[in-house]
Amino acid sequence: MTPDQDPVPTRPDDRRPTPADVRAVAFTAAGMLHPGYDAADVEKFRALVADELARSAAERERLRAQVRALEGQLAGVVPPEPPSEQAVRILAVAQQTADQYVAEAEDFSRQMTSDARAQHQEQLRAARESAGAIIQAAHEAAARMVSSGDAPPVAEDADPERAREEVAYLKAFGQAVRVQLRSYLEALITDVETEWGQASPAAARQAPVRTPAQRAEGAPTGPLNVVAEVPPPDSAEPGRAGSDGVEVSGRRR
Amino acid sequence: MDIPAMRKSFAKAAAHGDDAPLWFYSHLFLTHPETRDLFPVSMAHQRDRLFAALGDVVHYVDDVDRLVPMLQQLGRDHRKFGTVAAHYPAVGASLLATLEHFDDDWDDDLATSWTEAYGVVADVMVEAAEKAADEPPWWDADVVAHERRTVDVAVLQVVPRERFEHVPGQSVSLETQLRPRLWRYYSIANAPRPDGVLELHVKARDGGPVSTALVRSATVGHVLRFGPPMGRLALDPESDRDLLLVAGGTGLAPLKAVVDQVARQGPLRRVDLVVGARTEDAFYDREDLQRLEQAHSWLTVTLAVSEDPGSSLEQGVAGEVAARHGPWTSREVLVAGPGVMVDDTAARLLRDGVRQERIRTEVFAPSRPGPDVDGEVRE
Numbered sequence: 001m002t003p004d005q006d007p008v009p010t011r012p013d014d015r016r017p018t019p020a021d022v023r024a025v026a027f028t029a030a031g032m033l034h035p036g037y038d039a040a041d042v043e044k045f046r047a048l049v050a051d052e053l054a055r056s057a058a059e060r061e062r063l064r065a066q067v068r069a070l071e072g073q074l075a076g077v078v079p080p081e082p083p084s085e086q087a088v089r090i091l092a093v094a095q096q097t098a099d100q101y102v103a104e105a106e107d108f109s110r111q112m113t114s115d116a117r118a119q120h121q122e123q124l125r126a127a128r129e130s131a132g133a134i135i136q137a138a139h140e141a142a143a144r145m146v147s148s149g150d151a152p153p154v155a156e157d158a159d160p161e162r163a164r165e166e167v168a169y170l171k172a173f174g175q176a177v178r179v180q181l182r183s184y185l186e187a188l189i190t191d192v193e194t195e196w197g198q199a200s201p202a203a204a205r206q207a208p209v210r211t212p213a214q215r216a217e218g219a220p221t222g223p224l225n226v227v228a229e230v231p232p233p234d235s236a237e238p239g240r241a242g243s244d245g246v247e248v249s250g251r252r253r
Numbered sequence: 254m255d256i257p258a259m260r261k262s263f264a265k266a267a268a269h270g271d272d273a274p275l276w277f278y279s280h281l282f283l284t285h286p287e288t289r290d291l292f293p294v295s296m297a298h299q300r301d302r303l304f305a306a307l308g309d310v311v312h313y314v315d316d317v318d319r320l321v322p323m324l325q326q327l328g329r330d331h332r333k334f335g336t337v338a339a340h341y342p343a344v345g346a347s348l349l350a351t352l353e354h355f356d357d358d359w360d361d362d363l364a365t366s367w368t369e370a371y372g373v374v375a376d377v378m379v380e381a382a383e384k385a386a387d388e389p390p391w392w393d394a395d396v397v398a399h400e401r402r403t404v405d406v407a408v409l410q411v412v413p414r415e416r417f418e419h420v421p422g423q424s425v426s427l428e429t430q431l432r433p434r435l436w437r438y439y440s441i442a443n444a445p446r447p448d449g450v451l452e453l454h455v456k457a458r459d460g461g462p463v464s465t466a467l468v469r470s471a472t473v474g475h476v477l478r479f480g481p482p483m484g485r486l487a488l489d490p491e492s493d494r495d496l497l498l499v500a501g502g503t504g505l506a507p508l509k510a511v512v513d514q515v516a517r518q519g520p521l522r523r524v525d526l527v528v529g530a531r532t533e534d535a536f537y538d539r540e541d542l543q544r545l546e547q548a549h550s551w552l553t554v555t556l557a558v559s560e561d562p563g564s565s566l567e568q569g570v571a572g573e574v575a576a577r578h579g580p581w582t583s584r585e586v587l588v589a590g591p592g593v594m595v596d597d598t599a600a601r602l603l604r605d606g607v608r609q610e611r612i613r614t615e616v617f618a619p620s621r622p623g624p625d626v627d628g629e630v631r632e
Contacts, residue, residue, distance in 0.1 A: 064345075082281040082350070091279040092272075095296055102295035110460025120404070124532075126564060 020058070022050040254366045256314060262363055263311045267304065272301035273355055287344065291334055293434035310374060321377055328378030333426070333480040334388035334434075336382075340521075341375035345493045357375040392417050392479040394427075397450065399473055402537035406503065407468040408442075409453045411477055419445060420512035421480035422587070426480040431466040436480065437620050440589075442506035444514040454506040454538070486587060486615040488514060494585045497525040499575045499598050501590025502530070504617050505538060508589055516549060525553045525578070529571025529594065534559040544577040572598030579605050586612040 023046065029036075260575045266273040278296060280361040282289045292299060306327070313320045322466050349367055353359040374504050387486035395415075398410035419425070424440040442452040485505050488496075496515070498508040505528055515524055536556060546554045557567045571594055575581070579602075586607055595614045602612060 043430075083280060085354075087283055088276060088279045091283055092275045095275065099295050099297045103297065106460045106462060109465065113457075113459040113465075134562070167502060 017053070019050040019054040022053060074175055254369050255362065256366075256602035258363055259314070259366050259370060260311055262352050262356045262359065262367075265354050267308065269355055271300055273351060274304045276354060277303070277351040280350050281343065284347065285340075285343040288340060291336065291340075291434070293432075298407065309484045314370065324377040325376060325381035328381035329385045330480070331378065332382050332385065333428075333436075333478070335390070338379045338382075341379060345371040345375060351582070388464075388481065388565055389415055394451070394477045394479055396471060396473055396475040396477065397470055399475075399505060401468065403535060405457045405468065407455050407457075407471075408538065408539040409455060409471065411451050411453060412449050413451070413479060415480065417449065417451070417482070419451075420487045421445075421514040422487040422507045423482040423484040423510075424507065425482050428478045429463060429466055429471065430476065430478075431470055432462045435463050439464045440503075440510070440615075440617075441482070442509045442513075444510055446517075446518050452506075452509075454503045456503045458549065461619055463620075484615070486589065486613055487511075488587075491521050492585060493520040495583065496525070497575065497581045497584045497586045497588070498524065499571050499588045499590075500526065500528045501571050501594035502597075502598075502617065504588075504590030504594075504615070507591075507615060508587060509538070509542075511587060512545060512552060516545075521551055523551050523553075523595055525555070525575075525581075525584075527555045527557060527571050527575040527578070529557045529559060529574065530589070531559055532592070533558055533564040570594065572601045576601040576605055582606045582608070584611070588612065588614040590617055592616045592618055 025046075027042070267497050274374045278292075278300065281491060309323070310320065313323070341468060345368070348371060349364060353364070356363070366606040392413040392415055394411040396409055396411050399407060400409075401407045419441055421441070421444040424438045426436045428434065428436050439453045442454055443450070455464055455467045457465045473483050473488075484507075488511055498511060498512070500508045508526060512524060512526060515522065526542070528536065528542065533556075536542075539556070542554045542556075555567060555574060555578065557569055557571050558564045559568070562568065567577075569577070571590070575598060581602065582605070584607075586602060588595050590598075595616050599612055599614055601610060
């Protein structure tokens with residue numbers, strides 16, 4: 001069927017057609033000149049539309065009720081509003097204040113520790129220097145004492161008798177030292193000759209030469225009581241120079 | 254996604270310097286106050302880091318091969334901070350609000366582009382975090398021993414509560430509740446042991462919040478929080494070459510771990526360890542090193558002092574002394590310590606003919622200089 005006629009009569013816009021309206025509408029009879037619809041078709045369709053409208057209205061009511069129920073559930077939950085610019089700005093300033101405090105605290109801590117460390121190192125350095133100076137002074141004093149230790153302290157008041165006694169003492173002392181030195185050197189020379197002799201067997205003497213000490217004791221022992229052991233010239237050993245009369249045991253042959 | 258427009262809008266925000274991340278975080282903490290606990294009290298350094306990271310992302314947004322691994326690593330790392338998937342939308346919302354605030358030409362298209370881009374980033378990070386879910390996000394570790402060896406240096410022994418596997422030479426980022434939410438890296442000074450004890454060498458930096466707390470305030474029973482182990486300074490498992498290890502300051506820690514590895518797992522080889530310090534009393538681990546040297550015939554330890562003429566130890570900086578005992582051309586070389594010392598040592602060894610690929614280094618430096626009172630962070 002061709003819907004070239006509006007079957008529903010016009011109504012005021014604010015009133016929506018209800019199913020009852022659809023069922024109750026009275027169509028004007030078609031004239032001879034205008035062909036109309038088959039009445040049975042129209043009745044059938046009208047019933048269809050009325051049912052559909054009723055069903056839609058019922059569904060709408062149901063949904064409305066459901067929405068109301070859900071809204072009631074959400075009533076307690078407030079969706080968060082986006083924060084205002086002022087609020088964000090206030091929080092930003094607060095954060096900056098906190099950052100400032102922390103930065104100051106860290107800066108203070110850094111200065112304190114680096115100052116403390118610098119002071120500590122300075123004190124250590126000064127202590128080391130003064131300890132070094134004390135040790136140095138002690139060495140010098142010892143050296144001075146050693147170099148002037150042989151001579152007895154000369155009295156300020158020049159007592160001629162005293163002076164003569166001292167001179168005699170010094171002479172005797174010098175003599176004793178010379179004797180000791182000579183016998184030591186002789187022993188050394190003999191020692192050296194013996195060593196040299198061993199190094200070149202062709203030039204060696206048949207019997208081992210004994211040092212004065214050995215001859216005195218009559219036993220083949222090495223030189224004893226030497227002030228220092230002087231290594232032979234071709235020896236690779238580093239010289240062990242005893243100081244201040246340290247006794248060093250000689251080599252046994 | 255209109256990438257050029259996005260880059261433009263980001264540049265506008267970045268042009269405001271510190272104000273943009275400051276706005277971002279203030280917005281985030283207002284809309285989601287529960288996120289404030291994830292961050293430290295002082296945010297100056299955090300702000301720098303965030304916008305630097307964002308800048309990188311924006312810069313590489315069309316270089317997927319570069320961007321994705323970066324984001325995956327970030328996503329995994331963020332687990333130790335307690336970040337969960339639910340945080341990402343909150344951050345995205347605040348990011349958009351910040352960009353909008355600083356851009357007068359903000360429009361819906363930009364909002365859509367940015368939302369899309371951020372969604373991709375967040376997805377990659379969350380997925381990477383979930384993939385790493387078979388290991389714990391962090392490890393709680395109890396301090397079982399704390400020895401103050403010198404004025405500045407302490408040696409801590411800690412035991413993680415869950416199994417913690419590391420490769421000798423690696424370091425770990427850790428946090429202490431004395432200075433919440435500040436993470437610092439320290440090298441582990443031993444190889445994995447049956448009792449699980451880890452040794453840490455901590456030097457208190459001037460003004461450094463975490464290191465000073467660890468040296469001066471931490472005690473036995475204190476609890477630290479560890480992230481996953483990381484770092485590349487490790488022995489080549491394929492090689493059994495002899496080793497030269499040169500350490501300055503607390504750079505001794507990873508090298509001591511390597512010595513421990515050779516002792517525990519082998520293969521045995523000759524190891525020469527040169528440790529440098531300014532003065533003789535700055536050697537904080539001398540006793541233990543001597544014990545190790547006596548216990549192991551393959552280990553030789555040389556101590557070097559650079560500013561202590563009265564000491565009987567060898568004089569010179571660590572690199573100088575190491576080079577003196579050379580040549581080391583057949584050895585694998587590991588160097589760890591302050592930047593100047595590492596560079597000097599490497600230069601000397603290269604000059605003496607050691608091959609570049611045989612030298613591996615790690616620089617130990619303060620995590621950051623503190624911000625000064627103007628809030629400026631100077632490198």
